[in-house]
Amino acid sequence: MGASTPLQVGYKDIAAAARTLAGQCRRTPVLTSRTIDQRTGARVFFKCENFQRGGAFKFRGAYNALSNLSPEQKQRGVVAYSSGNHAQAVALAGQLLGIKAAIVMPSDAPRVKAQAARGYGAEVVFYDRVRDNREEIAAEVARERGAIVISPFDHPHVVAGQGTAARELIEETGPLDYLLVPCGGGGLLSGCAIAAHHLSPGTKTIGVEPAAGDDVTRSFRTKTIQSVHNPDTIADGARTSAPGKVTFPLILHYVHDMLTVTDEQLLRAMFYLWERMKIVVEPTGALGIAALFENKFDAGGKRIGVMLSGGNADFKHLCRFL
Secondary structure (H helix, E strand, C coil), rough: CCCCCCCCCCCEEEEHHHHHHHCEEEEEEEEHHHHHHHHHCHHHHHEEEEHCCCCCCCCHHHHHHHCCCHHHHHCCCEEEEECCHHHHHHHHHHHHHHEEEEEEEEECCCHHHHHHHHHCCEEEEECCCCCCHHHHHHHHHHHHHHCCEEEECCHHHHHHHHHHHHHHHHHHHHHHHHHHEEECCCHHHHHHHHHHHHHHCEEEEEEEHHHEEEEEHHHHCCCCCCCCCCCCCCHHHHHHCCCCCCHHHHHHHHHHEEECCCCCHHHHHHHHHHHHHCCCCCCHHHHHHHHCCCCCCCCCCCCCEEEECCCCCCCHHHHHCC
């Protein structure tokens, strides 16, 4: 797969998603911190998707995807596979739209995320992350029930929905020099990169991955899809094995660079946000600011947007690292 592969999502799809999400999706705040500006030498704008419905940006893509199903498909129900945030998002969107949802989750997923998915009315099907393949399990559950599989990232309507986060950010801040976006399978990254390219053409969109799960970074560098098996990282929302067939061509076309940070760097950044900005961000959500704090690129004097992608932190687990 190369850069010439047809692109399945454009800005018009993000604009359509914004219309679909109007009145359902929370327009999350954009926060600033004088302390962080002084530390980084930049003007930093945080798009706080940790305040989104379901606690993460995933609600945008899930609601848009489920809304675009045909009446017959909605009747059949949906199946999603996720370590947590997409699970909660599909469960909540299904509840709002009256669509039955089954979620395939790893047995070691953060407890708070599994409980939230059930709380929204979804059925949770657990699997062993080491032994089982979640995509195969989801496909089997879907076959048994005649349901529709909703990918956590590799779906045009999901990508378009996620792109509305950057659309809102740039509408509020005006042009940016850089946009830092956490990356798992690339749904948020590709959607935000499309929006930034359209609304602020001078913006350089940079994806940030955990070093232990650098499949998209390696794919970006080699221009061919690379994979990683069961990445061992605290950033549970970025434990995907490879970029998708929808997201990868978009990343090659719209994203300017990919960076990685270690779990230690990630935790330092996350706890800094907890302490200084008084906001709860989960590890994956802090990937972008971790890259900025670690001087992974020249940020001096620049206007920088940072996506804080989620706030569904498992405190019992994370407090061990304090």
